[in-house]
Amino acid sequence: MTRINENFLKLSKSYLFSNIATKIKEYKALHPDKEIISLGIGDVTQPLSPASIEAMHAAVEEMTAADTFRGYGPEQGYPFLREAIVENDYRPRNIELDASEVFISDGAKSDTGNIGDLFSNKNSVGLTDPIYPVYIDSNVMNGRSGDLIDQKWNNISYYRCTAENDFIPTLPTQKTDIIYLCYPNNPTGTVLTKAELKKWVDYAITNQSLIFFDAAYEAFIQEEDIPHSIYEIEGAKQCAIEFRSFSKTAGFTGIRCGYTVIPKELKGFTEEGKPVSLNELWHRRQTTKFNGVSYITQRGAAAIYSKAGKEQVKQMVNLYMNNASFMKKELERFGLNVYGGENAPYLWIKTPNNISSWEFFDQMLCNANVVGTPGVGFGPSGEGYFRLTAFNTPENCKKAIERITKWLSKV
Ligand code: PLP
Numbered sequence: 001m002t003r004i005n006e007n008f009l010k011l012s013k014s015y016l017f018s019n020i021a022t023k024i025k026e027y028k029a030l031h032p033d034k035e036i037i038s039l040g041i042g043d044v045t046q047p048l049s050p051a052s053i054e055a056m057h058a059a060v061e062e063m064t065a066a067d068t069f070r071g072y073g074p075e076q077g078y079p080f081l082r083e084a085i086v087e088n089d090y091r092p093r094n095i096e097l098d099a100s101e102v103f104i105s106d107g108a109k110s111d112t113g114n115i116g117d118l119f120s121n122k123n124s125v126g127l128t129d130p131i132y133p134v135y136i137d138s139n140v141m142n143g144r145s146g147d148l149i150d151q152k153w154n155n156i157s158y159y160r161c162t163a164e165n166d167f168i169p170t171l172p173t174q175k176t177d178i179i180y181l182c183y184p185n186n187p188t189g190t191v192l193t194k195a196e197l198k199k200w201v202d203y204a205i206t207n208q209s210l211i212f213f214d215a216a217y218e219a220f221i222q223e224e225d226i227p228h229s230i231y232e233i234e235g236a237k238q239c240a241i242e243f244r245s246f247s248k249t250a251g252f253t254g255i256r257c258g259y260t261v262i263p264k265e266l267k268g269f270t271e272e273g274k275p276v277s278l279n280e281l282w283h284r285r286q287t288t289k290f291n292g293v294s295y296i297t298q299r300g301a302a303a304i305y306s307k308a309g310k311e312q313v314k315q316m317v318n319l320y321m322n323n324a325s326f327m328k329k330e331l332e333r334f335g336l337n338v339y340g341g342e343n344a345p346y347l348w349i350k351t352p353n354n355i356s357s358w359e360f361f362d363q364m365l366c367n368a369n370v371v372g373t374p375g376v377g378f379g380p381s382g383e384g385y386f387r388l389t390a391f392n393t394p395e396n397c398k399k400a401i402e403r404i405t406k407w408l409s410k411v
């Protein structure tokens with residue numbers, strides 16, 4: 001008899017976006033003539049930058065000759081990409097990293113999900129609510145969550161983020177070992193200032209906690225004083241791991257590439273309190289369980305740091321942020337309370353008349369033929385909110401807003 005990891009049975013049966021896909025499929029079956037616009041799942045629509053395409057074509061050419069062909073690469077990534085990241089993403093912000101502190105991966109989903117492998121189940125976990133569901137589900141799988149009671153796992157602390165507290169989480173009152181922060185935030189699109197983030201770094205240093213900082217959306221930050229990296233905060237190298245992704249920044253959702261930074265000075269502890277390098281532990285984990293990202297992909301990723309690549313990627317980000325700004329303005333003009341959308345490609349909308357997130361989803365699908373994501377799917381504090389992404393084309397975003405406002409004006 002082969003025993004399973006029963007923690008998997010604790011997970012809800014289907015992932016949020018599968019539920020949404022099922023609802024859309026059912027609606028389409030009944031209304032085959034309706035054209036549906038999706039502002040739901042956070043997937044990009046713009047093609048890769050010409051710089052990445054060119055670099056990937058050149059990399060394919062290299063694969064055609066025995067003397068330039070590449071087989072297995074280093075599990076942690078090729079030095080050319082790790083160094084480009086240090087040079088371009090960190091040095092200009094006065095953050096000194098060594099390339100060996102950067103681990104290339106197939107994306108931030110895998111890394112934020114897998115990082116839990118390094119840590120004991122005895123750690124307490126805290127996270128902002130609502131949140132990217134991977135953080136919670138991966139802790140459930142590892143047996144760190146406890147039981148689900150009233151929509152919350154009883155071994156996980158939830159830091160409520162709603163309009164009432166301006167989406168700024170309050171520091172935990174009890175000692176918490178692992179804290180997940182995601183800024184700019186998915187799903188709320190909100191950010192923390194340096195001063196706010198510093199409070200978390202200070203808390204982590206004082207309490208010997210570890211922060212998992214997901215900065216997958218840092219490229220979308222428009223305002224000054226919003227940290228792009230947690231390492232902009234003094235002391236963060238002693239208490240934080242940072243996750244980044246090329247998915248949204250450079251259109252790599254399908255190509256797959258991201259990276260994780262684990263500073264050498266960052267330590268975890270044995271039961272006896274002996275410090276252990278987390279960089280070395282992750283290195284060990286990755287060399288066993290991961291065989292690296294393809295050479296072609298890494299060449300494509302490195303190309304976004306060329307002069308042309310930087311400009312092209314900036315244009316892509318601007319296109320999405322112009323969508324966000326347009327959608328926010330129009331919906332606000334219509335009287336809705338809309339959060340986010342200024343430093344992130346997500347709008348977080350308070351549902352009118354306090355209707356539930358799922359009810360709003362159903363009504364919008366049926367009456368406006370636009371799909372978004374019910375806020376409650378990201379955690380209990382998301383109830384009564386709704387997420388729209390700005391990742392569609394400008395034409396579709398405009399059409400979707402026209403339909404939504406037309407529908408709401410009749411309600
Ligand atoms: N982190 C956050 C907060 C996200 O919203 C997403 C994707 O939507 C990811 C990570 C996953 O990124 P990747 O495509 O690099 O796996």
